[in-house]
Amino acid sequence: MAATPMVKAEAVHKNFGRLEVLRGIDLEVAPGEVMCMIGPSGSGKSTFLRCINHLEKIDAGRLSVDGELVGYRQQGDKLYELRDAEVCRKRSEIGMVFQRFNLFPHMTAVENVIEAPLRVKRESRAVAVDLGRRLLERVGLAEKVNAYPNQLSGGQQQRVAIARALAMQPKLMLFDEPTSALDPELVGEVLDVMRGLAEDGMTMVVVTHEMGFAREVGDSLVFMDAGVVVEAGKPKEVLTSPRHERTRTFLSSVL
């Protein structure tokens, strides 16, 4: 039997009011796997990503991370909603990087990185700062430790955001279009950091429009449209010989 999947989705549904955003998602992400998700905007890929760390509640189906249900506890055949503290603890094990960075503007780069280790994990300041400096060095920002977010370029901000997520030593990293808000010449530096993470064996789910990245770094590629997974497989196969008409149309419009 294979190892427990890091992410396992079975018939996941999500509605916003009457709008069905996810209409039965089934997929699995193995530990160490890099899964890229592509699809037109409004296809539900970002929503699915946000369901994984319970920023959105799912309305039906089962979604688990590392063998544990997201947001619920099963007792017998009944599901109980988790208390806030438990939801927080589970979220702290999953890193998330946003399209618009969402760095805390009132804190310096290193303060952004050490905030969660200090307040959530309650690590000592010395340990946290040491970790923070090493992480910023890892994303190539050793000399920007004390800069405020608005003194950094978009690419630099996104790299701080990645360091901030890594500071909680997550077992899974979620990337929500991490390069979509960047100037074209800054995309490369962020993708390089992500490539390094993948090489170190991090499990990653990446919603992206970067087909090159998906092809080179991704272990699997999922194409979503209108709330369902249309096609999934090896990135090269999906990108070069898509089996579905919708995938073909989408790829021809973005490539």
Next chain:
Amino acid sequence: MAAIVVLAIAAAIVYTIAAAIQSDPTAFGSGWAAVGHYVFHRLILQGIIVTLELTVLAMVIGIILGVILAVMRISPNPVVSSVSWFYVWFFRGTPVLVQIFFWFNLNLILPHIGIGIPFTSIWWQVSTNTLITPFMAATLGLGLNEAAYMAEIVRAGIISVEHGQTEAAQALGMDRLLVMQRIVLPQAMRVIIPPTGNETISMLKTSSLAFAASVTELFTRQQQIATATYAVLELLIVASIWYLVMTSILTVGQYYLERRFGRGTQRGLPMTPLQRFRRMLVTFHAPPPATQEVPAVLPSEHR
């Protein structure tokens, strides 16, 4: 152009007043001398202390309770948010003077106030008149009323913080309280502080309503002296001078507070007026070297 119009109107007003005084110099009599005499009067100075105490206490109650009410208001729990809504509706909808009078006369409906643990004999009770002194009545009236306004100000500040900030903090595993305390409120400060400064300045003056509860603050003191000496206008001027002095000091404090919480929103902070003044003095004495290099270029053009 606009400046000329404004100056002209101001000049006209000053001229009118000056002319009125000149036409009947005895109207205000030795008024200014009396103003000078009472401005540092012991009772006036004591009144200022009480005014400051009232203002500080009422604002502390208002701010703490206001933050709690604002956080309650955005709670997902409908009971909690309704209680907050009701509080603001009630305390903002009735005059603060009425509220001060209410606390002042609380003993009429509630002669004793007690606190205890149910089903035990532990019970502690005190006469309302001992607990609710006039000063206490005014503090409660002003503070509880202020909380309703502060709640709305804090709520506006919280709403002004981008939702992505909350999500990023939640994604790191921070709970609601931590997110509020570490991420949202510090950023909301930028929006909260200017109106809070206004509220404090306003409170300084509104505290004169404590007159109604016979609290011996600045306004009551000047009124007492005026009644005894008939120097009504003089003492109103004395009180006004002090209110102006105190609000001016608060305005300066507000400026520096805003600067402090503006960190991270601008690239580098703007200079304070004091820094700008010093910079001006320095440039007067030593012109920057750049201006001396200019002539070196000019001769070549003449050739």
